[in-house]
Amino acid sequence: MVKEVIIEKINDFLIDEFEVEQDDIAPEANLKDTLELDSLDFVDLVVAVESNFGVKLVGEDFVNVKTLQDFYDLIENKLS
Amino acid sequence: MNRVVITGMGIYSCIGKNLEEVKNSLYEGKSGIKIDEERIPFGYRSPLTGMVERPNLKSDLSRRQRVSLGEEGEYAYVATIEALKNAKIDQDYIDANEVGILYGNDSTAQSVIESIDTIREKKDTTLVGSGAIFKGMNSSVTMNLSTIFRLTGINFTISAACASGSHSIGMAYQLIKSGLQDCVICGGAQEINKLAMGSFDGLGVFSLNTENPEQASRPFDSSRDGLVPSGGAATLILESYDSAVKRGAPILGEIIGYGFSSNGDHISTPNVEGPSRAMLKAIKQANINPSDIFYVNAHATSTPVGDANEARAIVNVFGENGPYVSSTKSMTGHECWMAGASEVIYSMLMMHHDFIAPNINLKQPDEAASKLNLVSKTLDKKFDVFLSNSFGFGGTNSALIIKK
Numbered sequence: 001m002v003k004e005v006i007i008e009k010i011n012d013f014l015i016d017e018f019e020v021e022q023d024d025i026a027p028e029a030n031l032k033d034t035l036e037l038d039s040l041d042f043v044d045l046v047v048a049v050e051s052n053f054g055v056k057l058v059g060e061d062f063v064n065v066k067t068l069q070d071f072y073d074l075i076e077n078k079l080s
Numbered sequence: 081m082n083r084v085v086i087t088g089m090g091i092y093s094c095i096g097k098n099l100e101e102v103k104n105s106l107y108e109g110k111s112g113i114k115i116d117e118e119r120i121p122f123g124y125r126s127p128l129t130g131m132v133e134r135p136n137l138k139s140d141l142s143r144r145q146r147v148s149l150g151e152e153g154e155y156a157y158v159a160t161i162e163a164l165k166n167a168k169i170d171q172d173y174i175d176a177n178e179v180g181i182l183y184g185n186d187s188t189a190q191s192v193i194e195s196i197d198t199i200r201e202k203k204d205t206t207l208v209g210s211g212a213i214f215k216g217m218n219s220s221v222t223m224n225l226s227t228i229f230r231l232t233g234i235n236f237t238i239s240a241a242c243a244s245g246s247h248s249i250g251m252a253y254q255l256i257k258s259g260l261q262d263c264v265i266c267g268g269a270q271e272i273n274k275l276a277m278g279s280f281d282g283l284g285v286f287s288l289n290t291e292n293p294e295q296a297s298r299p300f301d302s303s304r305d306g307l308v309p310s311g312g313a314a315t316l317i318l319e320s321y322d323s324a325v326k327r328g329a330p331i332l333g334e335i336i337g338y339g340f341s342s343n344g345d346h347i348s349t350p351n352v353e354g355p356s357r358a359m360l361k362a363i364k365q366a367n368i369n370p371s372d373i374f375y376v377n378a379h380a381t382s383t384p385v386g387d388a389n390e391a392r393a394i395v396n397v398f399g400e401n402g403p404y405v406s407s408t409k410s411m412t413g414h415e416c417w418m419a420g421a422s423e424v425i426y427s428m429l430m431m432h433h434d435f436i437a438p439n440i441n442l443k444q445p446d447e448a449a450s451k452l453n454l455v456s457k458t459l460d461k462k463f464d465v466f467l468s469n470s471f472g473f474g475g476t477n478s479a480l481i482i483k484k
């Protein structure tokens with residue numbers, strides 16, 4: 001899957017399912033501070049990734065994920 | 081000891097989505113019973129049920145709040161919004177005062193089953209999502225509403241089968257009476273879905289009158305053939321009299337008696353002694369005579385044994401041709417965990433609008449019921465004291481007495 005498609009899918013579910021403000025979507029956006037995702041939302045991110053990309057994440061996968069760019073990269077690596 | 085008053089009410093039921101709609105349905109003797117077509121292929125004996133629409137709360141609650149809220153919680157939220165508004169309680173008041181919640185609920189079947197189905201399919205517990213645990217616990221309603229409304233007082237769920245809603249009012253009454261709380265949100269919620277009622281249907285106690293769904297629930301009638309399940313939610317705001325006066329709240333009624341008992345008998349077949357004791361305890365606590373009670377809202381669910389034994393219990397307590405009696409379940413079906421709270425609201429609406437709602441579908445009372453003063457057509461009457469009965473599996477009984 002090309003990177004642009006990954007980014008578009010992630011942005012779409014963040015806006016539609018997680019009700020993140022479209023204006024807050026930016027590669028440098030911090031998932032916790034800017035997008036206001038809490039620990040419970042990270043569980044739902046695992047669900048969203050599984051249903052959108054068929055990839056099962058575990059908690060450890062998020063250790064170095066701080067920004068939206070980190071998240072895009074994580075999914076790209078999992079799919080490669 | 082504090083006096084305990086009702087300052088707000090809210091209702092979301094199969095006979096109306098708010099107090100005004102419900103009041104009109106009660107006066108008109110309108111049934112809310114329908115057929116749920118999905119139940120037959122699913123394996124039910126009876127597809128009859130009360131039906132309510134799932135509310136769309138997208139504009140009212142955040143995603144985090146919505147994903148944790150199951151069907152019964154959604155109904156309870158809608159009823160509670162109406163009750164708080166009715167009581168003139170806003171978020172600023174709640175933030176500045178200790179308000180508690182005691183709510184009746186005894187199942188979250190759909191939430192539990194759907195999350196387990198997901199785990200079975202995906203073989204991964206994380207994939208049920210973050211809301212599943214908060215929707216699936218039996219205290220789902222109280223844990224969600226206490227978070228949504230930022231409540232800081234008492235906070236737990238009362239599970240007592242079909243008397244849950246009534247006991248929640250009774251327990252809130254006790255806490256306020258004793259001075260431990262000033263204001264408590266209480267009520268009852270009941271999910272309506274095919275996953276929730278299958279095991280109850282399996283007992284063979286649901287009416288099979290699918291030809292005439294609106295005539296299926298016929299408490300006290302000699303041709304009754306079982307109950308009709310139903311649901312929704314009902315919320316009452318209970319408050320100390322002093323607190324209500326201090327903030328200029330509407331005082332809708334005063335709770336003067338809460339009698340409870342356990343049958344110590346069969347798990348599902350009700351008896352006569354247990355309910356009689358609950359009613360007598362409530363009357364003694366209210367410090368009134370049985371003849372002071374003008375109306376009894378019966379628990380009567382339309383089952384052959386249950387209705388007959390309640391009729392005998394009412395005759396035990398009040399004598400023959402005592403107070404007016406009707407079962408609003410003839411219109412609503414059996415709202416189970418919600419019923420004890422909703423039926424207090426139905427009776428309050430009657431008391432405030434000077435009528436007694438009919439026990440519809442009552443053509444020929446059976447022998448035990450023939451000794452009651454049953455109301456089969458709407459009766460325009462002023463009254464100021466009523467008793468509401470609620471009984472549940474395991475032989476749990478609750479009787480509440482409320483005066484204007």
